[in-house]
Amino acid sequence: MIHVQNLKKEFKKTVKEPGLKGSIKSFFKPKNEIITAVDDISFDVSAGEILGFIGPNGAGKSTVIKMLTGILTPTSGSCEINGKIPYKNRKSYVKEIGVVFGQRTQLWWDLALRETYTVLKEIYEVDDESFKKRMAFLNEVLELESFITSPVRTLSLGQRMRADIAASLLHSPKVLFLDEPTIGLDVVVKDNIRQAIKSINENEKTTVILTTHDLQDVENLCDRIVMIDKGKKVFDGGIDLLKQSYGQSRELRFVPVAVSDADKLNYGREFSLGESDLRVENDGHTVSVRFNNDKVSVEKILSYTLKTLHVKDISVTDADIEEIIKGIYKSGVSPDA
Amino acid sequence: MKFFKKIHRIFKLHRIFIKQDLKKLMEYKIDFLTGAAGMLLTQAFNLFFLSIIFSQIPDLKGWKFEEILFIYGFALLPKAIDHLFFDNLWAIGYFIIRKGDFDKYLTRPVSPLFAVTVEKFQVDAFGELVVGIALLCVSIPRLKLDFSPLNIALFIAAVFFATFIYTGVKLITSSIAFWTKRSGNIIYMFYMVNDFARYPTTIYNRFIRSVITFIIPFAFTAFYPASYFIRGGNALINVGGTVIAAAVLTAIGMLVWHRGVCAYESAGS
Amino acid sequence: MRKLLKIYKPFTHAGVLLAAQYRVNFVFFVLGDILMCFINFFLWKAVFNSGGAETFMGFSQTDMVVYIFVSFLTSTLAYSDGAYAVGEEIRDGNIAMRMIKPIRFDLAFLFQELGERTISLMLAFLPLVCGVEIYKFAVTGALAFNPLNFVLYLLSLVLSYLINFYFNVCFGYSAFVLKNLWGSNFLKDVLVGFMSGNIIPLNFMPSAVGTVLGFLPFASLTYTPVMIYLGMFDAPTIALRFGLQLFWLAFFFVLQQLIWNASVKRMSVQGG
Numbered sequence: 001m002i003h004v005q006n007l008k009k010e011f012k013k014t015v016k017e018p019g020l021k022g023s024i025k026s027f028f029k030p031k032n033e034i035i036t037a038v039d040d041i042s043f044d045v046s047a048g049e050i051l052g053f054i055g056p057n058g059a060g061k062s063t064v065i066k067m068l069t070g071i072l073t074p075t076s077g078s079c080e081i082n083g084k085i086p087y088k089n090r091k092s093y094v095k096e097i098g099v100v101f102g103q104r105t106q107l108w109w110d111l112a113l114r115e116t117y118t119v120l121k122e123i124y125e126v127d128d129e130s131f132k133k134r135m136a137f138l139n140e141v142l143e144l145e146s147f148i149t150s151p152v153r154t155l156s157l158g159q160r161m162r163a164d165i166a167a168s169l170l171h172s173p174k175v176l177f178l179d180e181p182t183i184g185l186d187v188v189v190k191d192n193i194r195q196a197i198k199s200i201n202e203n204e205k206t207t208v209i210l211t212t213h214d215l216q217d218v219e220n221l222c223d224r225i226v227m228i229d230k231g232k233k234v235f236d237g238g239i240d241l242l243k244q245s246y247g248q249s250r251e252l253r254f255v256p257v258a259v260s261d262a263d264k265l266n267y268g269r270e271f272s273l274g275e276s277d278l279r280v281e282n283d284g285h286t287v288s289v290r291f292n293n294d295k296v297s298v299e300k301i302l303s304y305t306l307k308t309l310h311v312k313d314i315s316v317t318d319a320d321i322e323e324i325i326k327g328i329y330k331s332g333v334s335p336d337a
Numbered sequence: 338m339k340f341f342k343k344i345h346r347i348f349k350l351h352r353i354f355i356k357q358d359l360k361k362l363m364e365y366k367i368d369f370l371t372g373a374a375g376m377l378l379t380q381a382f383n384l385f386f387l388s389i390i391f392s393q394i395p396d397l398k399g400w401k402f403e404e405i406l407f408i409y410g411f412a413l414l415p416k417a418i419d420h421l422f423f424d425n426l427w428a429i430g431y432f433i434i435r436k437g438d439f440d441k442y443l444t445r446p447v448s449p450l451f452a453v454t455v456e457k458f459q460v461d462a463f464g465e466l467v468v469g470i471a472l473l474c475v476s477i478p479r480l481k482l483d484f485s486p487l488n489i490a491l492f493i494a495a496v497f498f499a500t501f502i503y504t505g506v507k508l509i510t511s512s513i514a515f516w517t518k519r520s521g522n523i524i525y526m527f528y529m530v531n532d533f534a535r536y537p538t539t540i541y542n543r544f545i546r547s548v549i550t551f552i553i554p555f556a557f558t559a560f561y562p563a564s565y566f567i568r569g570g571n572a573l574i575n576v577g578g579t580v581i582a583a584a585v586l587t588a589i590g591m592l593v594w595h596r597g598v599c600a601y602e603s604a605g606s
Numbered sequence: 607m608r609k610l611l612k613i614y615k616p617f618t619h620a621g622v623l624l625a626a627q628y629r630v631n632f633v634f635f636v637l638g639d640i641l642m643c644f645i646n647f648f649l650w651k652a653v654f655n656s657g658g659a660e661t662f663m664g665f666s667q668t669d670m671v672v673y674i675f676v677s678f679l680t681s682t683l684a685y686s687d688g689a690y691a692v693g694e695e696i697r698d699g700n701i702a703m704r705m706i707k708p709i710r711f712d713l714a715f716l717f718q719e720l721g722e723r724t725i726s727l728m729l730a731f732l733p734l735v736c737g738v739e740i741y742k743f744a745v746t747g748a749l750a751f752n753p754l755n756f757v758l759y760l761l762s763l764v765l766s767y768l769i770n771f772y773f774n775v776c777f778g779y780s781a782f783v784l785k786n787l788w789g790s791n792f793l794k795d796v797l798v799g800f801m802s803g804n805i806i807p808l809n810f811m812p813s814a815v816g817t818v819l820g821f822l823p824f825a826s827l828t829y830t831p832v833m834i835y836l837g838m839f840d841a842p843t844i845a846l847r848f849g850l851q852l853f854w855l856a857f858f859f860v861l862q863q864l865i866w867n868a869s870v871k872r873m874s875v876q877g878g
Contacts, residue, residue: 011602066603071443073599095446106441110361122353123445123452125346151364365789372789375796382800389810390649394657397649522634529638532645540652545644 001207002045002068002175006077009038009063037063039231040077045209047174050201052222053211054325060231061211065179068209069099081175095124098168102180105164107152113163114148117170124171131170138166141196158189165193169200176200178210182217194220215325227328234328242324249323252289252301254314261309262287270304271296350447350455358458369460376464380413384472400537403479404567410472411566412535412559413465415499420462423454423504430511431521437604449598450591480567488566495562495576498583502558503531505586508594515597527553534559554582613709614717621721629725636682636730646674663810668745669836672738673807677832679734681804683727684766684827688715689794692778693787705870712775712862719771755837758844762831765851769826772858779865803829823854 015031038060045051053061066072068079070086070093079086084093100106107116121131139145142162147155155163161181168176181197182190198221201208212218218225218239225242227235235242256262262282267273267289277292291301298316305311362369387409391402400408425433433439433453442452477484484492510527513520530548534555538546549556557579565575625632654667662670692715695701704711739751777794781787799805801824808816808829819825830847833839839847 066440069444071440071603072601090443091446091448094444097444099444101440104438104440106444108357110364111357115357115360119353119357122350123447125446367784368787368789370789371793375789375793378793378796378800382796382805386805389806390653393662394653397656398652399656519631522631522638526634526638526641529641532642536645536649541648545648 001047001049002043002079002081002209004044004068004077004079005042007038007041007064007067007074007079008036008076009060009067009072010075011035011037036231038067038074038228041228041231041233042077043226043233043236045207047207048201048205049224050197050208050210050222052218052225053209053228054213054215054218054225055228055234057213059228061228062179064228065177065209065211069097069177070094095171096174098171098173098176100161100164100168100176100178100181102161102178102183105152105160106167107160107163109153110151112149113144113152113155116152116163116167120167120170126171130172134170134172138169141199142166143192158185158192161185161189161193162196165196169206172204173206175207175209178208180211180213182212182214190214190216197221227325229328243318249290250293250298251317252291252298252305252314253286253317254305255286255312257310257312259284264308265305267291267301267304271300347451350451351458354455355458358460362460372461373464376461377468380465380468384409398537398539400539403476405536406472407476407480407482407567408537408559408563409535410469410476411496411563412531413469413472414496415503415558416531417462417465417469418496418500419503419507420459420465422458423507424459424462425453425457426504426507426511427521427524428457429453430514430519430524432519434514434601435518435604439601440603443598443601450594482566484566491562491572491576492566495579498579499558499562501583501587502554502579503528505583505590506553506555508590509586512590512593512597515600531555531558536560537564554578554586557582610713614713617714617717618721621718622724623721624718625722625725629729632726633729636726639682640678643674643678647671650674664838665807668742669838671741672836673832675734675738676835677804677828679730680763680766680828680831681799681802682730683723683763684770684831686719686767686771686774688719688771688774689778689791690787691715692775693781693791696778696781697787701869711866712772715775716771723767752837755835759831759835762834762848762851765848765855766827766831769823769851769855769858772855772862773823775862776858776865779862779869782869798824798827801825802827803832807833821850823858826851826854 011034013033013035015033041060041064053064055061063072067074068081068086070090073087081093082096084096086093107113108119117131117135120126126134139148142165144163144166147159147163152160152163165178165181176197178197182193185193194217197208197210200206208221210217210221222239224238225235226233265280265287267278267280271278273291273295277295279290281288281290289301289305302314302316305314384406387402387405390397391405396402397405429439439449439453442449445452506527507524510520510524513523530553533541533545533549538549538556538560541549546556550561561575562579564570565572650662650667650670653662654670660666665673692701695704704714742750777791780790784790801819801822803819803825808819808825810816811819820829826847830851834844834847
């Protein structure tokens with residue numbers, strides 16, 4: 001469905017020296033610097049998949065999306081979606097995709113929301129019959145009813161995002177691109193939006209590509225993630241694979257009956273674990289132990305703990321994905337995934 | 338057949354957007370009315386200025402008051418039409434590109450240039466249009482101008498092509514923003530040259546005359562074609578020049594625009 | 607006074623930086639506007655050629671050229687963005703923030719704009735004044751620069767700016783009532799431009815109209831300074847004109863203060 005090969009994008013940036021003298025100098029003799037925003041990225045997406053793009057700020061996520069949607073022309077490499085090259089067959093290509101940029105809106109600011117849909121209906125040449133059906137469907141999924149007659153400028157951020165997603169889906173695109181669809185929204189609205197994306201994906205087999213900073217989005221929605229950092233792909237695979245490759249750590253949490261008992265525990269000596277494989281935190285109430293599952297089994301840790309002291313409550317969890325990704329961003333290592 | 342379908346679609350979209358713009362207008366009624374009053378007054382004051390001048394002199398370098406009024410009125414027509422349909426090009430130069438808002442036009446299944454321009458139907462232009470038509474109505478009977486069918490056709494052609502001289506200049510200068518992010522002031526500087534066109538070019542020195550004839554050919558938006566309708570002369574040069582100037586400027590404009598769209602870098606990361 | 611300058615200096619500084627950042631835009635804008643001057647220059651040249659007379663309503667051709675360029679200079683330098691700036695603050699609600707700060711709202715704006723003006727002063731003032739004087743010298747063959755008139759002009763220009771500033775601040779308060787500002791601002795600019803003599807000297811107008819306009823505040827904005835520059839006013843007229851300028855400055859200053867106090871009061875009673 002989507003085939004991306006060695007995609008690369010470079011930007012020329014004029015370096016400005018400070019002060020009046022500097023700007024006069026750069027006016028006559030501009031000093032350029034080439035910045036590689038996206039460096040040799042390849043991946044494939046199959047139909048009906050939800051792919052999450054993650055990476056720190058400035059990693060190049062949006063640049064990739066902009067190339068896939070035909071807004072930017074790649075410096076080199078290629079991308080093909082449904083057999084079309086975005087920046088070459090732009091007009092016919094964009095009829096098959098929907099795009100939402102979370103930080104911008106494509107709605108007409110001064111008009112009632114409904115008017116935006118009437119205008120888009122004409123632009124995308126949707127016939128009356130399908131438009132009616134489509135609006136009913138979008139209404140059901142995104143609950144537009146309550147604000148469809150309000151001017152767009154009066155909508156709350158959450159309403160606006162729902163309206164924007166509906167606008168991008170009006171022409172029943174095969175692929176939906178969402179650039180930070182949950183940015184700035186509260187927990188409940190975020191959840192609504194996720195539900196909507198999911199049901200559209202399930203109902204219509206729409207392929208979804210989204211970028212996000214919110215790892216809840218990733219956990220709840222994505223079949224697969226591609227992580228990029230400094231323009232390069234550092235991970236590509238399912239969430240399970242991510243956890244397997246990086247998430248060796250498990251977390252044991254317990255509440256000791258007597259807080260002072262916690263001092264009796266010394267996991268490091270007992271299992272000869274170094275600092276990189278073990279971290280113990282004690283907040284005076286709950287003790288949390290993060291340990292590398294490859295070096296020591298859950299069973300051993302548990303039995304050692306229960307043998308040494310009495311606990312009121314105990315649990316073992318997988319490390320959450322946030323922790324894993326934080327680790328990868330920090331170390332910046334790229335595995336051969 | 339495909340061509341007609343395309344034209345039909347363009348008209349349809351225009352109609353829809355005009356309807357939306359009129360709705361918007363109703364919401365900002367006072368703003369529109371005061372703005373239109375401002376446009377009307379600007380022209381009224383200029384005419385007042387001219388009438389004071391002509392109260393003291395019989396003619397200006399051989400041009401009578403009525404003739405000047407005809408040229409002035411003619412000048413306002415293409416200016417108003419361009420203003421009406423292509424006003425959003427200013428926004429390209431001022432902020433659409435700088436803020437990265439151009440992205441959304443690229444994700445629509447119509448040409449980005451059409452998507453940008455169709456979005457704004459600038460009703461303020463009616464101020465200029467009304468004054469222009471009024472001036473023609475006043476000056477034509479006084480000058481006893483006789484419009485043969487051929488001349489009527491030429492008149493319509495001249496106004497139509499003169500509009501694209503304005504649009505062409507705006508297209509070229511606004512496209513600069515694709516590279517520099519911002520070109521509003523450059524558009525302004527070149528656009529202002531159009532004011533030279535409303536007086537006979539014979540009052541200017543040779544340098545200015547050649548600039549407004551050959552380089553930024555605003556003289557073809559008013560004085561050259563208008564003087565043909567007043568005094569006759571060579572239609573091939575006076576009206577033909579307008580057609581050529583419009584064709585050349587629009588062609589350059591389209592070229593620069595397309596290059597610009599390819600060079601567009603969006604904004605943010 | 608020194609304390610005042612110390613408090614508001616940061617605003618001036620910010621204004622200078624802001625204007626420096628936009629200096630290229632400013633140059634393009636001035637170049638665009640100056641084209642209008644050249645159109646008028648050629649138009650008047652043709653008028654004098656066609657009329658055959660040496661003077662036009664008391665103006666020689668040189669006077670007229672000086673009027674065109676110096677009135678442009680004056681209106682550019684005395685320009686104030688106050689109406690728009692105040693209107694925006696009212697619309698986006700920032701005005702409430704201004705009310706709780708221990709500084710004067712008008713002075714903060716004024717000092718910032720003065721800072722912005724420094725750049726346009728540097729970029730436009732010298733070239734235009736020199737250009738005009740060189741032109742006068744080239745045409746008349748005599749050095750006719752009058753230092754006294756020039757100093758009086760500068761004084762009048764400063765008053766012109768201050769009047770315009772306070773007038774615009776007062777006008778900006780209309781945003782409390784009007785929803786959108788673009789149209790009313792544009793209409794105001796057109797009317798003020800005409801009434802202050804930007805298009806033609808006020809004495810060219812039918813005498814009744816000219817006299818009335820002469821006493822309105824707008825004559826103080828362009829017409830008065832330029833006529834002083836030209837040396838067309840005798841001593842009593844100059845005194846009268848300065849008197850009028852001071853009167854209108856005081857008028858708008860007090861008016862602005864009254865509106866401000868009223869809105870602060872309203873705000874503290876009704877809340878934001």
